[in-house]
Amino acid sequence: MSEPEEVFDCLSCGACCRTGHDGRILVPEADLLRWRGLGRHDLVAATQPGHFGERAFATTPSGACVHLGTPASHNACAIYADRGTTCREFAPGSPQCREFRRDPSLRG
Numbered sequence: 702m703s704e705p706e707e708v709f710d711c712l713s714c715g716a717c718c719r720t721g722h723d724g725r726i727l728v729p730e731a732d733l734l735r736w737r738g739l740g741r742h743d744l745v746a747a748t749q750p751g752h753f754g755e756r757a758f759a760t761t762p763s764g765a766c767v768h769l770g771t772p773a774s775h776n777a778c779a780i781y782a783d784r785g786t787t788c789r790e791f792a793p794g795s796p797q798c799r800e801f802r803r804d805p806s807l808r809g
């Protein structure tokens with residue numbers, strides 16, 4: 702019998718959202734502009750200095766993005782509709798996604 706196909710449901714996973722320590726989940730300037738335009742100054746404020754001189758999502762002491770977790774699930778993004786470009790472009794099912802999901806330290 703074949704293995705069941707792995708389902709990549711980001712809202713029940715959140716593994717890559719736990720890799721943000723030291724400002725690793727970058728927030729491009731375009732996202733900051735977009736959020737300002739939407740009046741989401743709270744999202745602009747919830748950033749920290751990131752790699753390459755860019756901004757990055759602020760993180761908890763464990764390295765998780767501050768937007769990870771909702772009342773319904775600690776693995777769901779609380780700003781999913783407005784999340785950043787880096788989040789949108791990170792492909793579910795990609796080799797790096799699979800690597801993160803295999804890392805026990807990134808499980809919720």
Ligand code: SF4
Nearest residue numbers: 711714715716717798
């Ligand atoms: S991209 Fe992959 S690691 Fe990130 S939340 Fe989605 S399924 Fe999980």
Ligand code: SF4
Nearest residue numbers: 718766768769778788
């Ligand atoms: S904004 Fe949402 S999708 Fe992006 S890293 Fe934070 S919790 Fe994950």
